Amino acid sequence: MQDLLQRFWAGEPRALARLISILENEEPGRDELMRQLFSKTGRAYLLGVTGSPGTGKSSLVDRLTALLRQRGQKVGIVAVDPTSPFSGGALLGDRIRMQEHAVDQGVFIRSMGTRGSLGGLARTTREAVKAMDAFGFDWVIVETVGVGQAELDIMHVADSVIVVLTPGAGDSIQTIKAGIMEIADIFAVNKSDLPGADKVALEVEMMLDLHSPQMSWRPPVVKTSTVTGTGLEDLLAAIERHRTYLLEKGLFQQRREERLRSETLEILDRQWQQLVRKEMKLSEEVNDLLDAVARRQTDPYTAASSILNYVVANSGPRQKNQAGPGG
Numbered sequence: 001m002q003d004l005l006q007r008f009w010a011g012e013p014r015a016l017a018r019l020i021s022i023l024e025n026e027e028p029g030r031d032e033l034m035r036q037l038f039s040k041t042g043r044a045y046l047l048g049v050t051g052s053p054g055t056g057k058s059s060l061v062d063r064l065t066a067l068l069r070q071r072g073q074k075v076g077i078v079a080v081d082p083t084s085p086f087s088g089g090a091l092l093g094d095r096i097r098m099q100e101h102a103v104d105q106g107v108f109i110r111s112m113g114t115r116g117s118l119g120g121l122a123r124t125t126r127e128a129v130k131a132m133d134a135f136g137f138d139w140v141i142v143e144t145v146g147v148g149q150a151e152l153d154i155m156h157v158a159d160s161v162i163v164v165l166t167p168g169a170g171d172s173i174q175t176i177k178a179g180i181m182e183i184a185d186i187f188a189v190n191k192s193d194l195p196g197a198d199k200v201a202l203e204v205e206m207m208l209d210l211h212s213p214q215m216s217w218r219p220p221v222v223k224t225s226t227v228t229g230t231g232l233e234d235l236l237a238a239i240e241r242h243r244t245y246l247l248e249k250g251l252f253q254q255r256r257e258e259r260l261r262s263e264t265l266e267i268l269d270r271q272w273q274q275l276v277r278k279e280m281k282l283s284e285e286v287n288d289l290l291d292a293v294a295r296r297q298t299d300p301y302t303a304a305s306s307i308l309n310y311v312v313a314n315s316g317p318r319q320k321n322q323a324g325p326g327g
């Protein structure tokens with residue numbers, strides 16, 4: 001583990017890849033790894049890109065990455081697509097398209113597969129983003145298919161979120177999942193080389209008109225085409241504007257502080273659950289209480305309170321007693 005971290009801090013991409021695999025496979029020691037990475041995190045700018053499958057997210061990420069590279073920025077990319085298997089067609093497509101960057105030391109691309117639950121995927125993705133951040137990328141871009149709650153949850157790590165729409169028939173504003181519109185800091189109407197892009201852009205602007213009085217940031221709507229190259233510089237400029245807005249309003253710092261608080265509570269939740277599970281193995285009491293609920297001899301609320309009290313009272317001291325004499 002120390003050897004791996006040494007190579008990681010030395011900037012070896014293979015060490016980064018291995019480290020993300022450890023996080024993804026929930027191998028032992030992953031909490032310790034995250035602990036060691038923490039002090040170097042918080043420096044990258046985190047960009048989320050989401051939208052329906054086929055809207056051109058990967059193509060846009062690819063083009064944005066090229067622009068950022070021209071500016072000397074190092075870019076880490078996490079592509080999350082739980083609907084396709086790890087080595088499946090869509091991801092293979094991503095790999096080929098992004099091949100141009102694969103030989104470039106300033107770019108690292110990682111696809112996250114279907115392993116684990118969607119909730120687990122959200123956590124693993126967040127950790128992969130942190131690993132890239134700690135590795136020293138200036139930008140970490142996360143691409144997710146905007147279909148489910150978990151994919152939306154993943155977007156909460158991002159400083160700026162781009163929602164990608166297209167003139168495609170299914171992507172009329174009315175048919176777009178409600179949650180996805182609310183997380184947008186920037187709208188990209190991609191495939192603007194095809195007919196209908198103006199109409200989609202207008203629809204989004206009209207929707208924003210309805211909400212804009214309450215918004216201190218009105219998400220810009222940028223028409224792009226990864227085929228003709230139209231609007232790509234504008235998209236990057238919109239991201240930079242949003243970044244400046246967050247910094248000037250103090251929101252950048254505020255959001256990151258909130259995220260650290262909620263992350264800590266999440267870890268605490270997990271550790272608490274582990275404690276209860278451990279107690280279930282060590283003692284009969286917790287199991288007896290669960291059995292009593294199952295037989296309807298008590299209610300789940302009373303039993304949960306009793307379990308809480310029991311674990312709080314017993315888990316600490318027993319460990320000390322087992323540590324040796326005098327405990």
Ligand SMILES: Nc1nc2c(ncn2[C@@H]2O[C@H](COP(=O)(O)OP(=O)(O)O)[C@@H](O)[C@H]2O)c(=O)[nH]1
Nearest residue numbers: 053054055056057058059190191192225226227
């Ligand atoms: N006409 C047109 N096609 C595009 C554009 N951007 C991407 N595509 C195509 O749309 C398809 C899906 O692109 P992809 O980037 O994989 O979309 P993703 O599923 O959102 O990541 C591919 O066949 C791309 O070549 C665009 O600006 N114009």
Ligand SMILES: [Mg+2]
Nearest residue numbers: 057058094143
């Ligand atoms: Mg894609």
